[in-house]
Amino acid sequence: MNYQGVEEHIVAWLKDYLNQSGLQGFIIGISGGIDSAVTSTLCAKTGAPVICLNMPIRQKREHYRLAAAHISDLEQKFPNVSSFEIELSSVFSHFENALPKDVASDQLSMANSRSRLRMMTLYAIGQTNRLLVAGTGNKVEDFGVGFYTKYGDGGVDLSPIADLMKTQVYTLGEHMGVIDAILNSPPTDGLWEDDRTDEDQIGATYPELEWAMEFNENGQTMNLSERQKEVLNIYKKLNTINKHKMVEIPVCFIPEQLK
Ligand SMILES: NC(=O)c1ccc[n+]([C@@H]2O[C@H](COP(=O)([O-])OP(=O)(O)OC[C@H]3O[C@@H](n4cnc5c(N)ncnc54)[C@H](O)[C@@H]3O)[C@@H](O)[C@H]2O)c1
Ligand SMILES: Nc1ncnc2c1ncn2[C@@H]1O[C@H](COP(=O)(O)O)[C@@H](O)[C@H]1O
Ligand SMILES: O=P(O)(O)OP(=O)(O)O
Numbered sequence: 001m002n003y004q005g006v007e008e009h010i011v012a013w014l015k016d017y018l019n020q021s022g023l024q025g026f027i028i029g030i031s032g033g034i035d036s037a038v039t040s041t042l043c044a045k046t047g048a049p050v051i052c053l054n055m056p057i058r059q060k061r062e063h064y065r066l067a068a069a070h071i072s073d074l075e076q077k078f079p080n081v082s083s084f085e086i087e088l089s090s091v092f093s094h095f096e097n098a099l100p101k102d103v104a105s106d107q108l109s110m111a112n113s114r115s116r117l118r119m120m121t122l123y124a125i126g127q128t129n130r131l132l133v134a135g136t137g138n139k140v141e142d143f144g145v146g147f148y149t150k151y152g153d154g155g156v157d158l159s160p161i162a163d164l165m166k167t168q169v170y171t172l173g174e175h176m177g178v179i180d181a182i183l184n185s186p187p188t189d190g191l192w193e194d195d196r197t198d199e200d201q202i203g204a205t206y207p208e209l210e211w212a213m214e215f216n217e218n219g220q221t222m223n224l225s226e227r228q229k230e231v232l233n234i235y236k237k238l239n240t241i242n243k244h245k246m247v248e249i250p251v252c253f254i255p256e257q258l259k
Helices: 003-021 034-044 061-077 089-098 107-128 139-144 166-175 198-202 206-218 227-239
Strands: 025-029 050-054 081-085 132-133
Touching: 003 034, 003 132, 003 166, 025 034, 025 107, 034 050, 034 061, 034 166, 050 061, 050 089, 050 107, 061 081, 089 107, 107 132, 132 227, 139 166, 139 206, 139 227, 198 206, 206 227
Parallel strands: 025 050, 025 132, 050 081
Antiparallel strands: none
């Protein structure tokens, strides 16, 4: 892949969309992971105003530090980048306390609620400052395994890196000078009370999932190893149960004779 060409293409695409939208710039949540680091760097390169938000929710110290280090690096390199830190832990605790006990103790529901609280915050600050919310999803997460929160980190205005596989996002990040600490840290959604990585949750690495996505799309026939069969099963299962995130919302159309 021609990474310089890809960088220039995405930056031009962002500028073009921004011009057509009539808004002023971009806002992005920064987690300390590679996707938000690359997306924010691409947005910064448009020269338009960019706000980076660090939004800890009972965050692991290490994730918080990585996000802060990336934001500081970007602010030093680009005068059009500014940032806020919005501590959401107490808001999240109030929300938890307002919910029925069985919901508040449902870890998956609460993990996704963290993501939705961040989405709400991005749109609040974005609207006041006339900014587009930039999405950070990549191709294998968004269109392969659907590994994101519906209307959480999936609730965005535009998706600059959604046609790049996760491994390509890493290489683009390296090409654009994203800090080593982020390039070297394992992907994690940081939505849980423990330290689980994406690989722990999914049961396969991103390179394995990318292989499965391509294999599945190309309809190849070959002898598969036991591990390849296992990975393909994981991929197909997630792709199927999360299909609803990859298609348009079903609309109940009213037949003409009933109108
Ligand atoms: N990028 C990341 O690494 C990242 C970011 C956020 C979340 N995550 C992970 O992604 C996962 C998200 O969990 P999830 O997918 O269960 O939550 P989700 O909220 O994204 O999707 C589940 C919801 O979708 C709806 N739904 C389910 N089946 C449907 C169907 N057939 N048709 C229409 N709607 C349907 C229901 O409202 C259900 O509650 C978690 O494991 C979380 O840790 C990863
Ligand atoms: N702590 C965070 N602060 C700001 N934005 C965040 C934070 N954690 C996550 N985000 C945003 O959500 C997406 C997806 O995050 P995952 O870590 O992959 O779940 C991330 O790219 C940020 O934009
Ligand atoms: O979306 P991010 O930036 O949190 O990246 P990752 O999922 O690799 O942690």
